[in-house]
Amino acid sequence: MIQSLTEIFQRKHQQSASGAGIDWDDRRNKYLAAVGDLYHQVEALLAEAVAQQTVAIQQRAKELSENHIGTYKVDDLILLVGDEQVRFSPVGRNIAGASGRVDVLGERGVPEVLIVQPDGRWSFVRSRQPTLVVVPFDESSLAEVLKRVMRE
Amino acid sequence: MPLPPLDPEIGERQTLDEIRNWYRGMVEALVDQRAAVMRAIQNGTPVAARFLGLTQAGIDAYFDAQRQELDRLATLNLVASAEASIKDDYFHRVGKQLKDSLSRAYQQWYRDLSAPKKRRPDFDEGGILDVLKDAQVMNNHIVGNYRECLRPRHWVGHGRNWETPVEIDRLDPDDVYDRCDGLLRAIPA
Structure with a gap:
C-alpha cells in the first residue's frame, strides 16, 4: 500500500513538473508590492478628502494562505467615510488570468474585484459574462465603485 | 398547443448507454x-x-456547480429515456394485442381510458407504472427504485419552480442509470 501511494505521488509530481522552478516567494513579494502600489494610488486620489477630514484611511493586518505560497501577512486598506467603511481586501496572488486580486467591499452588494494585469496595472473586472468588461483603476472608476458598494 | 402523438420512429430517442457515454465525456471535459x-x-x-x-476556491466552486448541473441534466435524460422505453413497450403490447400477463393488464387498463389518454396515457401515479407494478411481473422495489428518480426528473424538467427534492443530491447519474436499466431489464420480453 505504501509503495502504491509513493508511486501515485511520484507520478502526480512528474505530471505537475510545469510548476517546478517557480519562485513562489518572488511572486508573493511582487504581489505585496503591487498591493502597496495600489494603496498609494488610493491615498493619492483621496488626499484632498483626507485633508478635508471627510475620509479617514486606516490599514489593518490580516493573513492570507495560498497553495505553494503558504501563509503571509498583508494589510487591508480601510476608508472610513461618515458612519460607513469601505475595505480594500487582498484576496491572493494565485488568480486566474491575473497576478493578484484585491476586493473592494462596502455595505452594499457584491464585492468589486480589482486585479493586477500582466503589465502591473490594476483594473476592475466589471463583468465576465456575457461580455468581458475590464476597467482601468483611476479616479473615475474608483468613484463608480465607491458609489456601488456604499449605501445610497 | 396540443402535444404531437408519440412516435418513436421519428423521434430522436437516446439509449441509456448513449446518455451515460455523453455524461462521462462531459465529466472528463x-x-x-x-x-x-x-x-x-x-x-x-x-x-x-x-x-x-x-x-x-472560486474555480473549484465554478466547476462544482457545473458538475452539479451536468449531473442533474444527465439524470433528467436517463429517466426520460427510460420513460420513453416503457411507453414504447406499453404501446407495443397494447397495439399488438400480446397475450402475456403484463400485456393483458395494459390492454385492460387501456380500454377504460378516454380518447386523449389513449393517445397520451398517464405515466406515474394512476398511470402505466401503476399497471406495471400491479401486474406483479417484477419485484416491486424495482419500480420503487425507478420512481424515486422521477421527482428529480420532474423538478429539472419542469423548471425547478418548487422545493428541491431530496433525491436530487442523493442519486448520482450512475445510480440513476442502474435504476433505469434495472427496470427496463426486468420488463418481461
Missing part, C-alpha cells in the same frame, strides 16, 4: 478544463473571460 485553468494560474497564462479574476 470538465475535469480537463479545471486542470487547464489551474495550470494557467500556476503558469501565469491567459484564461477564458469567465475565469478572469477567480481564486482557486
Whole structure:
C-alpha cells in the first residue's frame, strides 16, 4: 500500500513538473508590492478628502494562505467615510488570468474585484459574462465603485 | 398547443448507454478544463473571460456547480429515456394485442381510458407504472427504485419552480442509470 501511494505521488509530481522552478516567494513579494502600489494610488486620489477630514484611511493586518505560497501577512486598506467603511481586501496572488486580486467591499452588494494585469496595472473586472468588461483603476472608476458598494 | 402523438420512429430517442457515454465525456471535459485553468494560474497564462479574476476556491466552486448541473441534466435524460422505453413497450403490447400477463393488464387498463389518454396515457401515479407494478411481473422495489428518480426528473424538467427534492443530491447519474436499466431489464420480453 505504501509503495502504491509513493508511486501515485511520484507520478502526480512528474505530471505537475510545469510548476517546478517557480519562485513562489518572488511572486508573493511582487504581489505585496503591487498591493502597496495600489494603496498609494488610493491615498493619492483621496488626499484632498483626507485633508478635508471627510475620509479617514486606516490599514489593518490580516493573513492570507495560498497553495505553494503558504501563509503571509498583508494589510487591508480601510476608508472610513461618515458612519460607513469601505475595505480594500487582498484576496491572493494565485488568480486566474491575473497576478493578484484585491476586493473592494462596502455595505452594499457584491464585492468589486480589482486585479493586477500582466503589465502591473490594476483594473476592475466589471463583468465576465456575457461580455468581458475590464476597467482601468483611476479616479473615475474608483468613484463608480465607491458609489456601488456604499449605501445610497 | 396540443402535444404531437408519440412516435418513436421519428423521434430522436437516446439509449441509456448513449446518455451515460455523453455524461462521462462531459465529466472528463470538465475535469480537463479545471486542470487547464489551474495550470494557467500556476503558469501565469491567459484564461477564458469567465475565469478572469477567480481564486482557486472560486474555480473549484465554478466547476462544482457545473458538475452539479451536468449531473442533474444527465439524470433528467436517463429517466426520460427510460420513460420513453416503457411507453414504447406499453404501446407495443397494447397495439399488438400480446397475450402475456403484463400485456393483458395494459390492454385492460387501456380500454377504460378516454380518447386523449389513449393517445397520451398517464405515466406515474394512476398511470402505466401503476399497471406495471400491479401486474406483479417484477419485484416491486424495482419500480420503487425507478420512481424515486422521477421527482428529480420532474423538478429539472419542469423548471425547478418548487422545493428541491431530496433525491436530487442523493442519486448520482450512475445510480440513476442502474435504476433505469434495472427496470427496463426486468420488463418481461
